[in-house]
Amino acid sequence: MTVSRTICLGFLAVIIVGTILLMMPFSTSDGAWNNPIVALFTSTSAVCVTGLSVVDPGSYFSFWGQFFIALLAQIGGLGYMTTTTFLIMLIGRKFDLRQKVAIQQALDRPGMQGSAQIIRSIIATTLIFEITGIFLLLFAFVPKYGWNQGLWLAIFHSINAWNNAGFSLFKDNLIGYQSSFLVVFTITVLIIFGGIGYQVILESYFWLRDRALRGSLLEHRLLKKQTNLFLSLDFKVATSTTLILLVLGTVAFFFVELRNPETFGNLSLPDKLLVAWFQSVTPRTAGFNTIDIGKMTNAGLFIMIALMFIGASPGGTGGGLKTTTLRVLTSCTQAILQGKEEVLLYDRKIAINVILKAVGVFIGSVTTVIASTILIALTDPKLEFIQIFFEVVSAFATVGLSTGITGSVSAAGKLILIVTMYIGRVGILLLMSAMLGDPKPTRIHYPEENLLVG
Amino acid sequence: MTVSRTICLGFLAVIIVGTILLMMPFSTSDGAWNNPIVALFTSTSAVCVTGLSVVDPGSYFSFWGQFFIALLAQIGGLGYMTTTTFLIMLIGRKFDLRQKVAIQQALDRPGMQGSAQIIRSIIATTLIFEITGIFLLLFAFVPKYGWNQGLWLAIFHSINAWNNAGFSLFKDNLIGYQSSFLVVFTITVLIIFGGIGYQVILESYFWLRDRALRGSLLEHRLLKKQTNLFLSLDFKVATSTTLILLVLGTVAFFFVELRNPETFGNLSLPDKLLVAWFQSVTPRTAGFNTIDIGKMTNAGLFIMIALMFIGASPGGTGGGLKTTTLRVLTSCTQAILQGKEEVLLYDRKIAINVILKAVGVFIGSVTTVIASTILIALTDPKLEFIQIFFEVVSAFATVGLSTGITGSVSAAGKLILIVTMYIGRVGILLLMSAMLGDPKPTRIHYPEENLLVG
Ligand SMILES: [K+]
Ligand SMILES: [K+]
Numbered sequence: 001m002t003v004s005r006t007i008c009l010g011f012l013a014v015i016i017v018g019t020i021l022l023m024m025p026f027s028t029s030d031g032a033w034n035n036p037i038v039a040l041f042t043s044t045s046a047v048c049v050t051g052l053s054v055v056d057p058g059s060y061f062s063f064w065g066q067f068f069i070a071l072l073a074q075i076g077g078l079g080y081m082t083t084t085t086f087l088i089m090l091i092g093r094k095f096d097l098r099q100k101v102a103i104q105q106a107l108d109r110p111g112m113q114g115s116a117q118i119i120r121s122i123i124a125t126t127l128i129f130e131i132t133g134i135f136l137l138l139f140a141f142v143p144k145y146g147w148n149q150g151l152w153l154a155i156f157h158s159i160n161a162w163n164n165a166g167f168s169l170f171k172d173n174l175i176g177y178q179s180s181f182l183v184v185f186t187i188t189v190l191i192i193f194g195g196i197g198y199q200v201i202l203e204s205y206f207w208l209r210d211r212a213l214r215g216s217l218l219e220h221r222l223l224k225k226q227t228n229l230f231l232s233l234d235f236k237v238a239t240s241t242t243l244i245l246l247v248l249g250t251v252a253f254f255f256v257e258l259r260n261p262e263t264f265g266n267l268s269l270p271d272k273l274l275v276a277w278f279q280s281v282t283p284r285t286a287g288f289n290t291i292d293i294g295k296m297t298n299a300g301l302f303i304m305i306a307l308m309f310i311g312a313s314p315g316g317t318g319g320g321l322k323t324t325t326l327r328v329l330t331s332c333t334q335a336i337l338q339g340k341e342e343v344l345l346y347d348r349k350i351a352i353n354v355i356l357k358a359v360g361v362f363i364g365s366v367t368t369v370i371a372s373t374i375l376i377a378l379t380d381p382k383l384e385f386i387q388i389f390f391e392v393v394s395a396f397a398t399v400g401l402s403t404g405i406t407g408s409v410s411a412a413g414k415l416i417l418i419v420t421m422y423i424g425r426v427g428i429l430l431l432m433s434a435m436l437g438d439p440k441p442t443r444i445h446y447p448e449e450n451l452l453v454g
Numbered sequence: 455m456t457v458s459r460t461i462c463l464g465f466l467a468v469i470i471v472g473t474i475l476l477m478m479p480f481s482t483s484d485g486a487w488n489n490p491i492v493a494l495f496t497s498t499s500a501v502c503v504t505g506l507s508v509v510d511p512g513s514y515f516s517f518w519g520q521f522f523i524a525l526l527a528q529i530g531g532l533g534y535m536t537t538t539t540f541l542i543m544l545i546g547r548k549f550d551l552r553q554k555v556a557i558q559q560a561l562d563r564p565g566m567q568g569s570a571q572i573i574r575s576i577i578a579t580t581l582i583f584e585i586t587g588i589f590l591l592l593f594a595f596v597p598k599y600g601w602n603q604g605l606w607l608a609i610f611h612s613i614n615a616w617n618n619a620g621f622s623l624f625k626d627n628l629i630g631y632q633s634s635f636l637v638v639f640t641i642t643v644l645i646i647f648g649g650i651g652y653q654v655i656l657e658s659y660f661w662l663r664d665r666a667l668r669g670s671l672l673e674h675r676l677l678k679k680q681t682n683l684f685l686s687l688d689f690k691v692a693t694s695t696t697l698i699l700l701v702l703g704t705v706a707f708f709f710v711e712l713r714n715p716e717t718f719g720n721l722s723l724p725d726k727l728l729v730a731w732f733q734s735v736t737p738r739t740a741g742f743n744t745i746d747i748g749k750m751t752n753a754g755l756f757i758m759i760a761l762m763f764i765g766a767s768p769g770g771t772g773g774g775l776k777t778t779t780l781r782v783l784t785s786c787t788q789a790i791l792q793g794k795e796e797v798l799l800y801d802r803k804i805a806i807n808v809i810l811k812a813v814g815v816f817i818g819s820v821t822t823v824i825a826s827t828i829l830i831a832l833t834d835p836k837l838e839f840i841q842i843f844f845e846v847v848s849a850f851a852t853v854g855l856s857t858g859i860t861g862s863v864s865a866a867g868k869l870i871l872i873v874t875m876y877i878g879r880v881g882i883l884l885l886m887s888a889m890l891g892d893p894k895p896t897r898i899h900y901p902e903e904n905l906l907v908g
Contacts (some may be wrong), residue, residue: 256832298839300829306824332813337886340808352806353795359786359813370760377753378710385752385840432791 004434005099006111007083008426011047014079015422018043018072027065037414044418048425049080049317049383051287051400052391052408054414058169063152070159077163077317080425081198082122084315103307122198126162129193133158134137136186160268161190164318166287166400178264178290179271184278191286192246197315203235223411234324236346238313242284245307247279252303262295278445283307285318287400293390294403301386301403308399309365319398319424320363328358357429364428369396372420379412391417458888461537462880466752467502468533469876472526473495481519488519489867491868498872500526502879503771505620505741505854506845508861508868511625517606519816523621524613527752531771534879535652536576548619576652580616583647587612590640594631615644618772620741620854628732632744633725638732645740646700650692651769657689688778690800694766695777696738699761703734706757716749734869737761741854748857755840755857761817762853773852773878775819782812811883817883823850826874833866843872852879 025031038054042061045052046069055061057069134154142150145249153169160167170176177183193201254276257263265277276288283304296304311320326349328343335343344351372392380388387403394401395417409417423431476493479485488739492508496515499506500523511514511523521751588608596604607623614621621663624630631637647655708730711717718729732744737758750758765774782804789797826846831839841857848872863871877885 137867256828295833298837298842299835301827302824302828302831304840329813329817332810333817336810336814337883341810346889355809355813356786356790356797359809360790362816363783363787370756374710374753374756377568377756379752380718381751385750385756385838385843388752389839420466429515429791431645436791440521 002437003432004430005021008431008434010079010083011076011422011426014072014075015047016045018047018068021068022061022065024064027062027068029060029065030064037411041414041418042069043072045400046165046167047076047164048398048421049073049076049163049319050398050421050425051095051160051168051397052402052417052421053167053400053405054409057167058171066152068157068168069070070156073163073165074159075165075357076425077165077194078123078126078261081126081315081317082119087262117336124248125198125201129190130158130162133161133186133190136182138188140180157187158190161187161286161288162194162317164191164194164284164312164316164398166282168288172292174288174290175292176386178275178278179267181274184274184290186279187286187288190277191281191288192242192282195284195286195312195316196242197234197313197316199315200231200238200313201398202236213261214286218241218405233346233348234314237324237327241327242313245284245310245323246277246280249283249307250276251305253279256297256300256303257291260295260297260300263291263297263300279304280307282401283311283397285311285320285397285399286292287398289401292404293401294387296388296403301390303391305390308393308397308401309369311397311399319396321361321397325358328355329362332358360429361427364432365396368420368423368428370394372396372416375416376413379410381415383409392420398424399432456888456891458884462885462888464533464537465530465876465880467579468526468529469494469497469501472501475522476515476519478518481516481522482512483516483519485516487628491865495868495872496523497526498875499854500619501530502850502852502875503527503530503617503619503773504849504875504879505614506849506856506860506871506875507621507854508863510625510626511621519674520606520610521625522608527617527619528613530879531619531648532577532580535580535769535771536573579652579655583644584612587615587640587644588703590636594634594637594640611641612644615641615740615742616648616771618645618648618738618740618766618770618852620736621685622742626746628742628744629746632729632732633721635728638728638744641740641742642732642735643740644737645735646696646837649738649740649766649770649772650696651688651767653686653769654689654692654767657686660851663703687800687802688768691778691781695781695783696767699738699764700731700734703737703757703761704730705752707733710751710754710757711745714749714751714754717745717751717754733758734761736855737765737851737853739765739774739851739853741848741852746858747855748841749843750857755844758855759844762847762851762855763823765851765853773850775815775851779812779815782808783816786812814883815881818886819850822874822877822882823847826850826870829870830863833864833870837863846874849874852878 019036019039021027022043023034025038027035028034038060041052042057044050057066061069077400102377134151137154137158138150141153143155144150156167156169159165168174174183176186250273254272257265257276258272259265264272267275275290278288283286285308293301293304309321311322312318312328313323327345331343331345331350332355335341343355369392372395373389376383376388376392377385383405387405390401390403391405391409393399398421406417426434473490473493475481476497477488477490479487481493482488487702492514495506496511498504511520514525521857583599588605591608591612592604595607598604599607608769610621610623613619622628628637704727708726711719711730712726713719718726732742736742739762747755747758760813763775763781765776766772769778781799785797785799785804786809789795797809821838823846828848830842830846834842837859841859844855845858845859845863847853854876860871880888
């Protein structure tokens with residue numbers, strides 16, 4: 001079995017097990033057998049860490065149902081982070097040799113025996129972030145809901161934020177906490193680090209550690225050369241693009257929704273900024289919201305569609321086109337405007353296979369979104385176009401935000417959304433190559449630095 | 455002055471002259487000075503061969519106003535066809551040497567002295583098609599409107615069809631002729647050949663001539679080698695992609711609008727097919743319509759948005775992303791799925807600068823459309839999103855179809871549409887390089903066949 005088939009079928013297997021669990025009477029709050037489409041939709045949404053929901057998870061599901069959702073999201077997020085990192089290492093295309101050496105040095109193990117180390121390191125990173133998140137969220141939830149329910153709320157929302165899954169147990173998602181600096185800070189930090197990719201977090205850690213060690217002059221000299229190894233092209237591109245998108249998004253939402261009383265026109269200035277910031281982070285592809293998305297202006301919704309489509313960074317728990325793919329494509333544009341035939345990013349030439357992959361991901365993503373939108377426009381002709389378009393991009397980029405139509409989409413439309421979430425999660429190129437069989441590896445001709453674009 | 459600046463300023467100059475002419479009292483049917491925004495919008499729309507109109511040209515403008523619109527569209531279409539063909543020859547990037555030789559052989563003149571020949575050949579081609587179109591349309595219009603008005607209607611619509619300009623003197627565009635095989639046939643043939651590019655028409659002509667000559671066996675042998683020269687990659691890609699889009703579009707519109715009584719649900723089967731065919735041709739980027747676009751389903755509108763965005767072929771009078779650009783991008787996708795690092799189209803390797811240009815055109819186009827859509831959503835918050843989106847793509851791809859909102863868009867929104875039409879016509883990359891200065895030409899490293907992608 002090829003690698004891509006294993007991944008596609010693996011996700012499918014977890015989704016099916018999840019569907020069966022969520023159909024059981026002990027999963028629903030009324031103790032009845034669950035509707036199969038609701039169970040399938042919720043399981044797919046959880047495993048694909050999308051967060052779209054056809055029901056209100058907080059009231060529809062029992063504790064066990066909610067537990068399964070969190071578990072499936074954890075498996076989906078961790079599984080995706082791990083498989084992506086491994087794919088990267090196995091295929092050997094994306095981490096180049098120097099990066100591999102750097103990571104293996106870091107993990108103190110040479111060769112492929114480092115694999116178990118890497119999994120352990122990913123799980124440890126996940127636990128550190130999630131437990132810190134739970135701890136911080138306790139301060140917000142326990143005073144109001146008591147220890148029992150407060151702890152569960154903290155666990156559930158921390159897991160969903162880190163894994164960019166976006167399910168919420170509150171009926172109005174996180175709108176009730178739009179002015180809570182603590183909740184906004186905790187959730188957005190979890191979203192950003194969960195979505196920026198394991199490799200970037202690892203590099204940041206080593207970079208910071210080196211900085212700390214530099215206090216000792218001797219070690220400074222010893223480490224100097226090694227330090228430069230750690231700032232890979234992936235790191236620079238993922239962090240700078242994420243930063244640019246976060247700032248642009250915050251500014252755009254602030255000005256576009258400034259006078260919309262149904263979103264945040266009536267809030268105080270600091271709250272406006274907090275809400276604009278949160279809505280700028282969430283399309284990266286978390287899916288929580290602190291305003292009613294359905295009440296946003298057309299301009300705000302369209303900006304959000306664009307941000308959702310771009311999505312997170314590769315090697316993280318988020319979805320979408322990916323920040324690096326966007327940067328490769330804009331660098332191509334820059335190159336042709338400057339009359340160059342070499343595409344440069346931070347003084348590195350981008351290999352042709354990376355450019356082709358970026359184009360493939362873009363074309364595949366646009367095609368999937370267009371096809372799904374047309375199909376749902378046919379199955380649900382009464383819905384507004386922007387609602388359908390928003391829902392499809394949200395499903396494809398595994399975001400989970402909605403203008404509020406998810407529950408009222410027809411059964412056929414729900415099945416299309418389920419397929420869209422699945423395609424969006426495993427990736428259109430991976431799915432195609434699973435169907436076609438893995439390509440034969442080709443020799444690499446150029447000594448260029450590679451970059452993640454999927 | 456650089457080539458790109460000359461083109462950008464040339465278009466601007468014609469637009470300004472056109473605006474002044476259309477502001478004159480003798481241009482309006484009520485004999486009053488025209489509103490400057492109406493004049494600017496109409497002039498831009500005519501010169502950019504878009505065809506969007508904020509007024510009903512048939513009743514709002516006098517004969518002279520209508521004459522100027524046709525003249526501006528003719529200058530715009532011819533100017534674009536000629537400048538594109540020249541740009542291609544001057545920059546030397548797009549026609550490769552063998553094609554140049556082929557064309558120069560065809561025109562019996564070596565070297566750059568062939569330029570005047572080429573202009574003459576383009577004008578002759580234009581006249582042959584337009585006059586044939588006028589002749590055929592006379593049979594439709596003269597019986598109903600008499601010789602005087604009938605001749606003018608035939609001239610106006612033939613010019614507008616060939617140049618893909620899309621202005622109509624009928625209040626309901628060509629809806630009144632939705633069942634007329636003669637009008638549908640004449641207009642769609644003019645649109646397709648005007649939009650497929652001068653080079654393709656020239657090659658078809660020589661190919662057909664060679665076929666005819668082959669009757670003589672001796673000449674067959676002499677010409678055999680030469681004949682192969684004529685079927686360039688541009689020809690193959692432009693014709694095959696155009697054909698695929700026409701067939702797919704017809705089938706899609708037929709099934710999507712089949713049961714919509716407001717478009718063609720109530721028509722007979724042959725009329726349904728005729729209407730589906732016409733609506734499949736017109737996004738290539740003519741702008742005529744034989745059904746009320748505003749009454750189409752969301753699915754139909756979105757399919758049309760996609761077709762409009764793709765647009766026509768390079769070197770013709772149409773706009774949009776261009777068929778060849780789309781094919782380069784889909785071939786990149788195919789290459790990465792097959793694990794190849796070479797992008798092939800009809801057994802030719804596509805040069806890296808062509809791939810980069812295709813990416814640049816795509817990213818530039820998507821960015822322009824997103825920015826315009828957001829701006830008009832801000833200036834006109836009460837319009838439906840799909841109406842705005844449709845209008846912007848129509849303006850950008852110089853299509854001219856509308857859901858009917860053009861006249862009611864705010865003044866600020868109209869100015870944004872004017873800028874969008876202009877950017878769409880001169881091309882985002884050309885405009886950017888006009889601002890940045892032409893890139894220094896780089897050496898071409900590979901002996902590959904080039905392909906038009908802009
Ligand atoms: K999500
Ligand atoms: K047009």
